[in-house]
Amino acid sequence: MFSTHWDEASRTLSVSGEIDASTADSFRNAVLAVACGDAPVRLDLGGVTFMDSTAVGAMLDAAEELHDRFELGAVNERVRQLFLILGLDEVFPELQGGSS
Amino acid sequence: MVDGRIVVQGPRGRGHYAAVIAGEGMRxxxxxxxxxxxxxxxGDRIEVVFEAADEVRAGHCTVTVSADRLTAELTVTPGERIRRRLADSxxxxxxxxxxxxERVVMAAGEDGVRRALAQAxxxxxxxxxxxxxxxxxTEPLTTIIARGDPPGEPAAAEVVLEVEPRPGAEGPLVQAGWRVATIRPGRPGKDGRAVTGEALKPGGRSPAVVVAGDGVRLVDGVLYAQVDGRFMVQEVDGEILCDVVPLRIVPRxxxxxxxxxxxxxxxxRGSVFRSRLQVAGFLEVEQGxxxxxxxxxxxxxxxxxxxRSVVQAGAAVGGLSAYHGLRAMAESLExxxxxYEEIARMGMVRADEWRQSGLRPLxxxxxxxxLxxxxQVWRDTRDQLAAVDADWTSLLDTMGRSVLEPARVRVGTDEVEQLLRDWRRRLADLESRxxxxxxxxxxxxxxxxxxxxGSIWIERGAEESELTALGPVASxxxxxxxxxxxxxxxAARELGSPMEMRTEVAVAxxxxxxxxxxxxxxVSVGGVRSRVDELRxxxxxxxxxxxxxxxxxxxDRAIRAMAPSGWVEG
Incomplete structure (x- = not known):
């Protein structure tokens, strides 16, 4: 299970907990739900302790749908390593710099 | 002692009795x-028993046959008989x-030598x-006891061109009726005979026979072209075969x-632009x-x-032309x-997801x-192979269905591993041809x-090109x-560029x-890759x-070794 917190001022959706195949659709919907007009959405995954491939796929779906409006915020080291293994640093160059 | 007998004289007057002392070998x-x-x-009964008998030290004969079986060497060590008797005194x-x-030398004798020869x-x-x-x-002796007859090596026949050669090209151009070459006949080899009796075949491969093949006629040692074409001389099964291969000339x-x-x-006899040429024999384009x-x-x-062209040499280059695509497919499976192994080690795989979807989400x-x-590589490779290699095409289809097809729900590691095994085996077959x-x-x-x-030779070099050969590639x-x-x-004078152009060079x-x-x-040799990080x-x-x-x-030496015949450096 995961939980979310939306900060309208910084337009940041903070997610914490575990995202797996059973909650991947909810996770994608949660990201798309906060999108409004042309305003950006920053996704903070600093509190996520587990993501499987399905969850990563769901995040990429949301990122593709939001296109320029999607921004990846904080990720913890474990999730950053997962993203690097999957080659996502091509999409999110900020992953190269270490956990944020 | 007289002739081996002891004769004792009694003492005279007040003298001493004679004393007898046994020496070595006496009792x-x-x-x-x-x-x-x-x-x-x-009145004494004196017995002297001589215990040593005659000793015979046997001689021996050794025969050694040389590796080429053309000589046999005999070493004789004579024997000796040692006779012993009581010394006179x-x-x-x-x-x-x-x-x-008394030592008596015993020579080996003719029978002894012949026995040794027979044994060898x-x-x-x-x-x-x-x-x-x-x-x-009567003294140790070493001598050559037998010599065989060496085989008579053949002398190669010579084909002396009477038309203008074209260094580096595929043979001189000739026309029907032309006198194209003079034949200097060779000499066939002759069997020799080993000291052990076997026939020795001539070792040289120099062809002594010139065969007038297609398109030529041999009259009194002179070859005449019967058709227009290219005069070809090649060695086939130990004979020199001369042909005039019909040649179609496009004069523009x-x-x-x-x-x-x-x-x-x-x-x-010109350049080729936006054209397609498919020739069963040899295709030569004089320009670009x-x-x-x-x-x-x-x-x-x-x-x-x-x-910006595709050039293929060989009768069946289909599998080869798709080689890079096939190798890329194997790398993608790996x-x-x-x-998967890495994210599983990180604990980012859950059993329920794995049971349901396997590798699909990953x-x-x-x-x-x-990846x-x-x-795209899969589609390109499949298109290249579609007409020439059914096995590879079938394997590519399997990969498409099981790995690339998004509608397919589950694909397991076993399935990918099996696909990778099949792929590697087929690649190894291709590489070992x-x-x-x-x-x-x-x-x-x-x-x-x-x-x-076969081989690829690029005189001045290649840029941003793909060169694939079952033989050597040299420039x-x-x-x-x-x-x-x-x-x-x-082998090449230079690989890559100072601007670090992306260059990959691999040999199986x-x-x-x-x-x-x-x-x-x-660079890659036998599948082991490395990126060169300093100038070598x-x-x-x-x-x-x-x-x-x-x-x-x-x-330079390696390049010269791979150069086509007739290549002139510089």
Whole structure:
């Protein structure tokens, strides 16, 4: 299970907990739900302790749908390593710099 | 002692009795008792037993046959008989018995020598004078006892051209009726005979026989062309075969044309633009080729630059032309498995997801970015192979269905592993194929794809091109940008560029030899890859104990060894 917190001022959706195949659709919907007009959405995954491939796929779906409006915020080291293994640093160059 | 008998004289007056002392090998018995010494008195019974018998030391004969079986060497060591008797000694009041030895040398004798020869199997070329001398030798002796007859080596026939040769090209052009060559006949070889009796066949392969093949007529040692074409001289099964291969000559440039030739060779006396030429024999283009597809069953030679073209030498280059795509497919499967293992180690795989979907979600994510190139390479490779290789096409279809097909719900590691195993086996089969005779030769290549079942030779070098050959790939110029693959070896003056153009050079076996290897070049031998990170000069890159090693080597020598006949350096 995961939980979310939306900060309208910084337009940041903070997610914490575990995202797996059973909650991947909810996770994608949660990201798309906060999108409004042309305003950006920053996704903070600093509190996520587990993501499987399905969850990563769901995040990429949301990122593709939001296109320029999607921004990846904080990720913890474990999730950053997962993203690097999957080659996502091509999409999110900020992953190269270490956990944020 | 007189002739082996002891004669004792009694003492005279008040003298002492004679004493007898047993020497070595003697037993002295006085009145039935064994003594070391005794004084001899009247009435004593003296027995001296000489215990040493004649000794015979046997001689021996050794026969050694040489490795070429053309000589046999005999070593004789004569034997000896040693006769021993009691040594004479003068009358004395003290008699010491000693032995006298007489040595008699026993020569090996003719029977002994012949026995040794027979045991060594020597039956031919025996020198009777040496035999007699050895048989009677009283000193150790070594001598050549037999000599065989060496085979008479053949003298090669010669074909002396009477038409203008074309160095580096595929044979002189001739017309019907021309006197094309004079034949200087050779001499056939003659069997020799070993000292052990067997026939010895001539070892040389120099062909002594010239055969007038198709398109020529031999009259009184002179070859005449019967058709227009290319005069070819080649060695076939130990004979020199001379043919005039019919040649179709296109006397101009070709632009937007298609030419298909079922037999014979084709010579284009100009350049080829946006055309497709498919020749069963040898295809020669005197000038350059641009945006064209050239195929020659026996080979292809392009006199100037090949640009944005596909050139294929060999009768069946289909599997080869898709080689890079096939290898890329194998690498993509390896990436899938390695990535799965890595994220599983991180604990980012859950049992319920794995049961339901297997590798599917992971593959989908990888295909979005890291393996995004795979579907296109898969389609290109499948298209290249569709008409020529059913097995590979079937394997590609299986990969498409199980890995690339998004609608497919579950794909397990077992499935990918099996696919990878099949892939590796097929790639190994392809890489182990023996090179064919086809050769591909060009002055230079630019943004082109060149495939050869035999060798590839690029005079000035290739840029951003793909060179693939089952034989060697060589260039006295530079190979920069693109990919080079050879099953047997690569040699070039320069690999890569100072600007670090992305260049990959791979050999399945053998070595990569280069005068300069620039940083950024990826080299691979036997599947072991490495990126060169510093400038290397005159090095030979090979595989030793599973690791790539860089040894010093003379690149020019390696290039010359791979050069086509008739190539003139510089």
């Amino acid at each position: 002295l018995v006085v009145n039935g008792e064994v003594c070391r010494s005794a004084a001899v008195r009247e 003068p009358f004395s009041t003290r008699l010491e018995l000693t032995l006298h030895e 199997g020597v039956v031919y070329g025996i020198d009777m004078r040496s035999l007699a001398r050895a048989a009677q030798a 440039d070709m632009d937007g044309e298609e030419l298909v030739s079922d037999t014979g060779d084709v010579l284009v 080729a641009l945006q064209s597809v050239l195929t020659g069953g026996r080979g292809v030679a392009v006199g100037r630059v090949v640009s 990436t899938i498995l390695a990535t 593959i989908d994510v990888l295909l979005r970015r890291r 995004a190139w795979v579907p 023996a090179p064919g005779n086809a050769r591909l030769q060009a002055y230079a290549a630019h943004r082109s794809r060149l495939f050869s079942e 006295p110029g530079s190979l920069r940008g693109g990919r080079v693959w050879s099953a047997t070896g690569v 076996r053998g070595a990569i030899t280069a005068g300069i290897v620039h940083p950024g070049v990826t 000069r005159n090095c030979r890159i090979s595989l030793r104990d599973g690791r790539l090693v860089f040894d010093d080597d003379d690149a």
